[in-house]
Amino acid sequence: MKAAPQSALYRQLPSVDELLRQPEIATLAQREGHTAVAEAARNVLARLRDEISAGRLDAKTIEVALGGMAEAIERQLRAALAYSLETVINATGVVLHTNLGRAPLSAAALEHMREIASGYSNLEFDLATGERGRRDHHAGRLFSRLLGQQAGLETSTVVVNNCAAAVLLALNTLAEGGEVIVSRGELVEIGGSFRVPEIMAKSGALLREVGTTNRTRIVDYEKAITTATRMLLRVHRSNFRMVGFTESPRLEELVALGAKHRIPVVEDLGSGALFDLRAIGVNDETTVAESLRAGADAVTYSGDKLLAGPQAGLLSGKPAVIARMRANPLFRALRVDKLTYAALEATLLAYLRSDMAALPAIAMMQLSVEEIRKRASALMDGIPEGKLELILIEGESVPGGGAAPGAALPTLLISVHCEGTTAGELAAALRRASPPVIARVEEGAVLLDLRTVLPAQDAQVAAALRTLAETP
Numbered sequence: 001m002k003a004a005p006q007s008a009l010y011r012q013l014p015s016v017d018e019l020l021r022q023p024e025i026a027t028l029a030q031r032e033g034h035t036a037v038a039e040a041a042r043n044v045l046a047r048l049r050d051e052i053s054a055g056r057l058d059a060k061t062i063e064v065a066l067g068g069m070a071e072a073i074e075r076q077l078r079a080a081l082a083y084s085l086e087t088v089i090n091a092t093g094v095v096l097h098t099n100l101g102r103a104p105l106s107a108a109a110l111e112h113m114r115e116i117a118s119g120y121s122n123l124e125f126d127l128a129t130g131e132r133g134r135r136d137h138h139a140g141r142l143f144s145r146l147l148g149q150q151a152g153l154e155t156s157t158v159v160v161n162n163c164a165a166a167v168l169l170a171l172n173t174l175a176e177g178g179e180v181i182v183s184r185g186e187l188v189e190i191g192g193s194f195r196v197p198e199i200m201a202k203s204g205a206l207l208r209e210v211g212t213t214n215r216t217r218i219v220d221y222e223k224a225i226t227t228a229t230r231m232l233l234r235v236h237r238s239n240f241r242m243v244g245f246t247e248s249p250r251l252e253e254l255v256a257l258g259a260k261h262r263i264p265v266v267e268d269l270g271s272g273a274l275f276d277l278r279a280i281g282v283n284d285e286t287t288v289a290e291s292l293r294a295g296a297d298a299v300t301y302s303g304d305k306l307l308a309g310p311q312a313g314l315l316s317g318k319p320a321v322i323a324r325m326r327a328n329p330l331f332r333a334l335r336v337d338k339l340t341y342a343a344l345e346a347t348l349l350a351y352l353r354s355d356m357a358a359l360p361a362i363a364m365m366q367l368s369v370e371e372i373r374k375r376a377s378a379l380m381d382g383i384p385e386g387k388l389e390l391i392l393i394e395g396e397s398v399p400g401g402g403a404a405p406g407a408a409l410p411t412l413l414i415s416v417h418c419e420g421t422t423a424g425e426l427a428a429a430l431r432r433a434s435p436p437v438i439a440r441v442e443e444g445a446v447l448l449d450l451r452t453v454l455p456a457q458d459a460q461v462a463a464a465l466r467t468l469a470e471t472p
């Protein structure tokens with residue numbers, strides 16, 4: 001039999017209107033809306049035309065395809081209406097994983113956001129006077145209390161969209177048209193393409209580099225000071241660490257130099273812990289309070305890194321300095337919405353109540369190896385002996401988010417092997433689970449770290465592994 005010419009195949013395709021008159025598809029259109037179903041039908045037809053022109057359909061196979069139009073349209077519709085942003089399970093052991101959305105929010109933060117977002121609120125309304133209020137009052141008062149307790153100082157805080165915005169606001173407010181002195185050892189790029197020189201250029205301030213990559217002394221800063229100098233900026237090296245022959249002045253020395261020349265000192269902490277990481281064995285990360293106590297005029301830090309709250313940029317410091325930030329029109333352009341304030345309020349209250357374990361990212365960092373062992377053993381016990389080989393090995397989790405780059409938290413990892421399957425293929429199969437499980441691939445092994453898996457997700461990780469074990 002001769003193959004049907006392509007033109008004959010094209011002629012067999014129904015029109016969108018004809019499809020919409022088919023009873024099954026008409027019912028679908030009633031349920032899901034005419035426009036969405038028509039769009040799905042057009043897409044399915046376009047796909048069939050592509051198949052014909054590629055020579056992948058003949059007289060027989062096109063009949064099969066045409067018989068399954070209703071299902072194809074329904075599948076297309078479901079795919080088109082699905083969210084693109086979806087939950088994944090973070091089994092990487094990186095607690096503040098930028099690609100996976102950094103800090104998960106606490107139950108209280110979610111509840112407060114839901115409450116505030118589902119109706120009206122006093123976001124910018126003073127209930128006592130009936131007049132206009134300030135949105136930054138809500139988080140500002142809690143930051144003042146918390147940093148007051150921790151640093152013994154009077155401070156103010158403003159909230160912007162992220163830490164990059166906080167740095168931009170600080171530079172533009174204090175140094176536009178002037179020079180900012182930064183050590184060459186601190187001109188780093190931080191994940192998500194945050195580069196200090198580029199933010200500096202956009203802020204209208206001029207970068208004045210001093211020192212060398214590995215060593216910068218206080219005299220290097222002093223020699224660079226001119227009448228054009230507006231700020232001494234110190235930048236946390238974030239996910240980059242220098243070891244060996246290195247030197248940089250202590251913040252106190254910079255503060256003394258700044259005071260002598262009446263130049264403000266700003267520290268970009270990036271991660272900005274509000275709790276002492278020494279409690280979990282991480283020793284080289286200064287807290288926001290320590291930086292303020294050392295005399296920094298302002299510090300900038302993220303809301304969704306070690307603070308364990310929503311994405312935000314915080315600028316905390318001396319009230320007079322922060323008041324200037326608030327008066328800058330850029331502050332209006334960088335401001336955050338009520339959802340962020342709601343989540344921040346709930347997050348800060350956890351600190352004020354000393355209930356940090358309510359913050360999931362902090363609870364994860366506090367997990368002991370013993371607790372991880374218990375969960376891992378229980379999970380592994382539920383996987384049938386199949387193609388998979390699961391073994392528990394010692395390893396390390398990391399805080400991530402640019403915090404304490406050298407720090408590691410001891411953990412136990414479930415190492416997953418599968419006869420005849422590469423680690424890359426195994427990791428890809430885990431990503432196809434629902435919800436996707438994101439594993440760590442290291443030296444040809446797939447590793448799962450339960451430290452960053454929410455306890456309620458253990459069963460889902462087990463289900464994903466069981467599917468792998470049972471799939472031929």
Ligand SMILES: *Cc1c(COP(=O)(O)O)cnc(C)c1O
Binds near residue numbers: 190192237239269302
């Ligand atoms: C992460 C980081 C930033 C950027 O913070 P975002 O909140 O992602 O904008 C800036 N500076 C330092 C030192 C950082 O670690």
